[in-house]
Amino acid sequence: MVQKSVIISHRRDFDGIASAAELSRFLRGSVEMLLFTNPGKAEMLSTVSKLAPVKNTDIYIADVSMSADGYEELCAEFDKVKSHGNEIIWIDHHPWPESAALKMKPIAKILIYGEDKNKCASELIYGKFCTGDEVCRKLSSLAHLTDFNLRPEDKELDDNLVKISQCIAFLDRDDRHSNELRNSLTEQVSTGLISGGIIDQIYAEYKKSEEENLKMLNDTVKTIRIGRYSIGIAFADNLQSNMACSKIKQLTGANIQIFVTTKDWSAHVRSDNGINSSLLSSALGGNGHEMASGFTLKVVQKELGKAIEEYTNTVFAAAEKVFGDQ
Structure with a gap:
């Protein structure tokens, strides 16, 4: 009898899909x-x-970190999941608070965690489970390019990776339509195809909204200079994060770029080589890698313009504290 399994992965980037x-x-x-x-x-x-209803099943969690905020509650919930005869296998390449890892280790059957500056989650999964599968090898190498913001020399491949990343960003919301399309996208990617098919369908929907979102990004961009740091922030409903941060850099010249999606107020932080912008994300309750991290702030202001202003002021105030003495 084949062991039942569940997969939980990160929905925001190609590494999670791969x-x-x-x-x-x-x-x-x-x-x-x-x-x-x-x-x-x-x-x-x-x-x-x-x-809750899952029993006697292997649960694989990939490319998802455990944050400092609320890890004790999360570990308690995973302990309940384990008590139903389930095994938890967690593979991640993001930094974890050591206290969270210590809490999770007795619960998980396998726990690979902590910042890996050389491999993304797809590469860790390939090495652990999929060695010899040529499709998985290809997917893990493509995920490495997208996760470490590297550009292939092959222009067609580069265009396809940009396109699928934009599709994934467009689907970055938790509703039935997006979930169904994301699962279909994952099914296609599992065959090794990263162009055509469902990707073209999602991309057509994305392009309809792109012009409006780029206008909003241009209209909301703001910058602050703190010593050697120049921080640019801008907002839109839905854009691919790397593309949005590149646009912010183009508009402002900032060496730290912050793109915030107004649909859920999650911030995507990128920085130039040698600048540890994850310090800012950590100060605001998030985490991530030195040059690619994120955080989410709670927004109570209902009027969009005022909400953006309050969000910007909160981020800039935190940046003053983090970078002011450097």
């Missing part, structure tokens, strides 16, 4: 549930709640 696709190939038809999430406390708790 990780789920590789695991789907490795688990070969035993996957009963495919879930995508983000590493914030509220969404992770919501995702774990969907595991």
Whole structure:
């Protein structure tokens, strides 16, 4: 009898999609549930709640970190999941608070965690489970390019990676339509195809909204200079994060770029080589890599313009504290 399995992966980038696709190939038809999430406390708790009926199943979690905020509550929920005869296998390449890792280690059957500056989650999964699978090898190498913001020399490949990344960003919301399209996208990627098919369908929807979102980004961009740091921030409803941060850099020349999606107020932080912008993300309750990190702030102001102003002021005030003495 084939062991039942569940996959939970990161929904915001190609590494998350590729990780789920590789695991789907490795688990070969035993996957009963495919879930995508983000590493914030509220969404992770919501995702774990969907595991309540799951019993005697291997649960694979990929490319999702454990944040400092609320890890004790999350670990307690995962302990309940384990008590139903489930095994938890967690593969991640993001930094974790050591206290969170110590809490999770007795719960997980396998726990690979901590910042890896050389490999993304897809590469860790390939090395652990999928060695010899040529499609998985290809996906892991492509995920490395997107996750470390590297550009291939092959222009067609570069165009395809940009296109699929824009599609994934467009689907970065938790509703039935997006979930169904994201699962279909993952199914196609698991065959090794990163162009055509469902990608063209999603991309056509994305292009309809791109012009409006770029205008909003241009209209909301703001900068602040703190010593050797120049920080640019801008807002839009939905754009691919690397593209949006590149646009902010182009508009402002900032060496730290922050793009905030107004649909869920999540911030995507990028920085130039040698600048550890994750210090700012950590100060605002987030985490990530030195040059690619993120955070989410709670917004109570209902009027969009005022909400953007308050968000910007909060980020700039935190940046003053983090970088003011450097």
